[in-house]
Amino acid sequence: MKTITKFLGAACVVGLGLASTLASTTALAQEKVKIGVSIPAATHGWAGGLNYHAEQAEKRLEATYPNLDVIVVTANGAGEQANDLEDLVSVQNIDALVVLPFESDPLTVPVQQVKEAGKFVTVVDRGLSLPGIEDVYVAGNNPELGRVSGEYIKDRLDGKGKIVILRGIPTVIDEERVEGFMTAIEGSDIEVLDMKHANWNRDDGYEVMQDFLSRFPEIDAVWAQDDDIALGVIEAVKQADRTDELFIVGGAGMKDIIKRVMDGDELTPIDVLYPPSMIATAMDITAMKFVSNAAVEGRYILGATVVTQENAENFYFPDSPF
Helix, strand or coil: CHHHHHHHHHHHHHCHHHHHHHHHHHHHHHCCEEEEEEEECCCCHHHHHHHHHHHHHHHHHHHHCCCEEEEEEEECCHHHHHHHHHHHHHCCCCCEEEECCCCHHHHHHHHHHHHHCCCEEEEECCCCCCCCCCCEEEECCHHHHHHHHHHHHHHHCCCEEEEEEEECCCCHHHHHHHHHHHHHHCCCEEEEEEEEECCCCHHHHHHHHHHHHHHCCCCCEEECCCHHHHHHHHHHHHHCCCCCCCEEECCECCHHHHHHHHCCCCCCCCEEECCCCHHHHHHHHHHHHHHCCCCCCEEEECCCCEECCCCHHHHCCCCCCC
């Protein structure tokens, strides 16, 4: 009754339209909303950054909106994540789910069941096997990451030179990146000496690059595709004492590589973002569904920003594990 009286008083002073807005906003502020966030555990570098940014977003959102209760859970596999989703719905009684699937196929039905339970669903990065389940989709731009990397290498080499490529894990994501890269250098005199999978792994990157260095006496540039791979490449190049003849382009936004770019390291002149902070973007968008009257449903594809010495400070998170 006190709330109704308050709104009627406001209507008398500022008009019915503003009163309606105030009523809606106050109601939203009074309701306790639970947002479940389900992500893979920090099994490798990028996932470690993902966990860091999820935890930071949880603290920030709960401090900003006292009516929000954000519950972050991590899983070491697809089966464990499916169980987490069931728990978030049946035990935690969440209102919304933000999920980065450990794997697309095994998580499609569990996420669909969350949606069928009447929950708002945001899917991040790895899409589901069936279209149209989620309300919001947030992801990096894999084809663009490849294209931007290819354009930089082509321009830096004035359209001619010898390069090697270290791919990721054999997945659609990897194929999209490589296709974007190859399209960017098409028509130039850039020669791809070889490309091999390095599985987004530092040790594999080191071994593959050692092989390339032993077989190719002239390499002008390396596309490592991923910053974990890039660290292995850097070590191999340094051991071979060939740092003066080439440069390396990685991707993702690892703090070690960003710091190198920020400090003007000639071996790693740029990085291309595929930010683990996209989980925070997804959490922010989901929160807006409940703390504002804004329409948020849709697809959000983040840009593949080129990190240079001039802007690197904006993307450097020293407290992040990645």
